[in-house]
Amino acid sequence: xxxxxxxxxxxxxxxxxxxxxxxxxxxxxxxxxxxxxxxxxxxxxxxxxxxxxxxxxxxxxxxxxxxxxxxxxxxxxxxxxxxxxxxxxxxxxxxxxxxxxxxxxxxxxxxxxxxxxxxxxxxxxxxxxxxxxxxxxxxxxxxxxxxxxxxxxxxxxxxxxxxxxxxxxxxxxxxxxxxxxxxxxxxxxxxxxxxxxxxxxxxxxxxxxxxxxxxxxxxxxxxxxxxxxxxxxxxxxxxxxxxxxxxxxxxxxx
Amino acid sequence: xxxxxxxxxxxxxxxxxxxxxxxxxxxxxxxxxxxxxxxxxxxxxxxxxxxxxxxxxxxxxxxxxxxxxxxxxxxxxxxxxxxxxxxxxxxxxxxxxxxxxxxxxxxxxxxxxxxxxxxxxxxxxxxxxxxxxxxxxxxxxxxxxxxxxxxxxxxxxxxxxxxxxxxxxxxxxxxxxxxxxxxxxxxxxxxxxxxxxxxxxxxxxxxxxxxxxxxxxxxxxxxxxxxxxxxxxxxxxxxxxxxxxxxxxxxxxxxxxxxxxxxxxxxxxxxxxxxxxxxxxxxxxxxxxxxxxxxxxxxxxxxxxxxxxxxxxxxxxxxx
Numbered sequence: 138x139x140x141x142x143x144x145x146x147x148x149x150x151x152x153x154x155x156x157x158x159x160x161x162x163x164x165x166x167x168x169x170x171x172x173x174x175x176x177x178x179x180x181x182x183x184x185x186x187x188x189x190x191x192x193x194x195x196x197x198x199x200x201x202x203x204x205x206x207x208x209x210x211x212x213x214x215x216x217x218x219x220x221x222x223x224x225x226x227x228x229x230x231x232x233x234x235x236x237x238x239x240x241x242x243x244x245x246x247x248x249x250x251x252x253x254x255x256x257x258x259x260x261x262x263x264x265x266x267x268x269x270x271x272x273x274x275x276x277x278x279x280x281x282x283x284x285x286x287x288x289x290x291x292x293x294x295x296x297x298x299x300x301x302x303x304x305x306x307x308x309x310x311x312x313x314x315x316x317x318x319x320x321x322x323x324x325x326x327x328x329x330x331x332x333x334x335x336x337x338x339x340x341x342x343x344x345x346x347x348x349x350x351x352x353x354x355x356x357x358x359x360x361x362x363x364x365x366x367x368x369x370x371x372x373x374x375x376x377x378x379x380x381x382x383x384x385x386x387x388x389x390x391x
Numbered sequence: 392x393x394x395x396x397x398x399x400x401x402x403x404x405x406x407x408x409x410x411x412x413x414x415x416x417x418x419x420x421x422x423x424x425x426x427x428x429x430x431x432x433x434x435x436x437x438x439x440x441x442x443x444x445x446x447x448x449x450x451x452x453x454x455x456x457x458x459x460x461x462x463x464x465x466x467x468x469x470x471x472x473x474x475x476x477x478x479x480x481x482x483x484x485x486x487x488x489x490x491x492x493x494x495x496x497x498x499x500x501x502x503x504x505x506x507x508x509x510x511x512x513x514x515x516x517x518x519x520x521x522x523x524x525x526x527x528x529x530x531x532x533x534x535x536x537x538x539x540x541x542x543x544x545x546x547x548x549x550x551x552x553x554x555x556x557x558x559x560x561x562x563x564x565x566x567x568x569x570x571x572x573x574x575x576x577x578x579x580x581x582x583x584x585x586x587x588x589x590x591x592x593x594x595x596x597x598x599x600x601x602x603x604x605x606x607x608x609x610x611x612x613x614x615x616x617x618x619x620x621x622x623x624x625x626x627x628x629x630x631x632x633x634x635x636x637x638x639x640x641x642x643x644x645x646x647x648x649x650x651x652x653x654x655x656x657x658x659x660x661x662x663x664x665x666x667x668x669x670x671x672x673x674x675x676x677x678x679x680x681x682x683x684x685x686x687x688x689x690x691x692x693x694x695x696x697x698x699x700x701x702x703x704x705x706x707x708x709x710x711x
Contacts, residue, residue: 150659152681154527163527174624174641174660232502260489260505262641264522264529267505267541268493275497280572283461283490298578299486302402306459307576320641321627321634352502352534356517359528368673368683374692375700381672382704384688388670390592390616390649391705 138192138290141245142183142256143238143270144176144211146204147263153360160357162228163263172207174320175258181325182288182318183256184215190290193217195252197241199234201226205341212336213328219341220245228264230353235272237346242277245342254295257317259284266353274315281315282308286322393478393512393538395421398468399440400487401433409483411443411549413542417481418444418552420512429471431464432456434560441556443549450560459487460573465494467563472499477537479516484541496539504533506543521546524640524663545646545667585619587636593647593668595621595638597661599654599676599694603631608698609653615705621645623661639664653694657682674698 149169157164172180183194196211198204199222208219222237229237246252255277257270274281287298287305290312297308297316328336371380385391397417399410417426428445430437437448451467468491472480482492484506496503508528509519515532521543522529533540587593594616596609606620613620622632624639638645639661646667653674655661662685665671673686674694683689690697 150523150526151656152659153684154523154659230502259486262523265506265524266503267489268496268503271490271493272497275494281494282572284486299574301577304577304579306574307578308572309575310572321637324630350534353504354515354532354534356530356532358522359519359530361525361528366685366687368686369688370678371672371688371690373690375696377690377692377697378700378704381688381690381697381701382708384672385616385649385705388649390618391708 138186138190138254139250139252140183140186140192140194140254140256141197141242141252142176142179142194142211142216143197144172144180144207144258145198145261145263146170146200146207147173147261156358156360160359161355162358170203170206172210173258173262175260175262175318177325178320178322179256179258179318180211180214180216181323185323186254186290188215192253195220195245197238198222199229199237199346200224208341209333209336210328212339213332214326215332218339221341221343223343223345224348227348228355229348230351230355231266231268232272232352233349235269235276236349238269239273239276240346241344242273251313253312254290255279255313255315257315259317259319270315270317277315279313279315280310281317282310283317285316285318288316288318288322393420394425394427394475396427396429396468396472396475396477396480397445398464398480398482398488398491399428399430400483400485401430401436404433404436406436406439407483407485408549409485409488409542409544412545412547413481413483414440414443414445415547415550416507416510416542417479418550420479420481420510422512427471427475427477428556429468431467437558438556441554442551444552444554445556446554448556448558450558451563452560453563453565455565455570458574460570461487461490461494462572463565463569464491465498466565466569468492468495469498470563472537479512479538480540482541484543488541492539492541499537499539501535501537501539502533504531504538504540507540508543508546510540523659525666526640526659526663544644585617587619587621587638587643587645590619590645590647592616592618592649592651593621593638593645594618594651594653595623595655596626596632596653596694597623597655598625598629600626600631601695605695606631608695608702612651612698612702615702618651623655623658652682652686653698655682656680657685
């Protein structure tokens with residue numbers, strides 16, 4: 138079983154977003170960075186599949202030099218090696234990202250053999266393009282199942298579960314395949330200290346693909362106007378219970 | 392003036408609301424020109440689409456469409472857009488709509504912009520689209536012979552036009568490869584309590600709950616109000632509640648009449664999931680927490696004292 142999982146370094150945004158002066162990026166001076174939430178679950182799934190069936194898991198990211206931190210995070214919980222497509226920090230649109238990843242997958246497969254499964258987050262935590270896995274699967278001629286909250290591999294097939302109104306829809310496709318997953322698929326583990334130490338010596342293959350013309354061309358970012366609400370304080374502590382129940386009554390939910 | 396095609400989905404004998412919002416955006420982009428709607432199955436609903444601005448409705452009818460097959464629908468979208476010479480294709484920014492439209496764009500080798508909240512016709516077409524679940528907006532130009540986009544759910548209102556449309560049913564060309572990815576079965580959901588996505592009232596606990604046991608007063612108040620219980624991502628990560636309870640950008644999106652948040656700081660990730668709430672009541676120790684900027688009402692203090700007091704007051708008034 139050979140699994141590739143693709144991740145993206147995204148700022149850990151908490152409160153109100155502030156932008157850089159040119160309005161082309163989030164001002165991340167005071168922010169930490171992390172693997173996107175859906176992708177954290179994809180990494181956990183890749184590690185579990187290989188723990189169960191044997192084989193190798195590989196993590197790939199297209200991003201700035203600092204993305205190495207997130208690649209190391211994935212290797213710290215058990216991924217064997219990393220592929221880093223290093224950018225100069227400028228954003229890449231979904232099409233050019235997918236195309237560079239397809240080239241990297243082809244090159245790696247030519248050298249180390251084919252992947253059975255390519256795993257992605259359903260959409261990136263920041264730009265939310267909803268298309269990377271689909272473009273890559275299409276280019277490689279492999280079936281793509283998106284939005285999975287359940288996933289298993291058996292007898293050369295991928296079985297996926299998608300949460301829908303009224304239950305879960307089931308998919309069943311032959312490997313090699315492509316799947317994108319949603320947070321909630323599993324509970325990602327925390328890296329251990331020995332895991333972090335081991336990750337430092339795991340191999341990272343780097344290359345610097347050229348950024349093509351952007352056909353989904355970001356012009357600028359805009360922080361939406363806040364609702365500008367005026368909050369009404371009903372009171373402090375348990376003494377506010379009566380005023381709160383009055384409110385529930387007024388709204389008609391009591 | 393570009394010919395516009397709008398993908399409309401339907402479920403349980405009703406048109407998808409987000410698709411109708413897409414139709415409204417399509418009408419504005421067509422600027423008086425023809426607006427074609429593609430309806431997958433459910434032919435009886437086709438006649439309603441004229442009232443939402445479609446001038447021509449194409450109903451795709453094929454036995455293979457009885458179960459969801461995203462590549463098949465993507466092919467139908469792409470083939471119809473090509474035969475109409477459409478310059479713009481709009482779909483709903485639902486999970487279904489985004490996966491289908493991304494597949495159609497990949498198939499045609501075109502760029503794709505998901506979850507748009509505005510679009511200005513022109514060459515190139517310029518869209519405003521959501522990032523971070525709507526906490527940030529991006530203006531982007533779509534460079535391609537055909538602009539492929541979806542409309543973000545429930546930002547634009549669907550506007551009835553009172554018009555009428557010609558309806559034509561056709562049998563799309565599909566082959567085995569278009570059906571390789573398809574739904575092969577369904578596990579029905581166990582009959583649970585109140586569904587989070589559709590609840591009229593949601594009571595959510597955050598990190599302030601302190602532990603799994605700390606959710607008891609949240610559940611108690613929710614039960615009294617017939618509300619659904621929600622939680623924040625911090626809670627799910629701590630293992631106090633299941634992910635199915637999580638409200639937020641990567642959890643469930645909710646739109647209740649009243650949203651009560653207890654011990655929730657109001658992080659961007661969380662608030663992206665409750666933009667549809669009509670009224671927000673925050674219960675928090677910290678009067679300066681980010682949630683206060685988004686709340687309509689607040690009670691300052693410890694949720695472990697306030698929630699039981701509210702529940703007791705409700706019982707007292709109900710005389711139970």
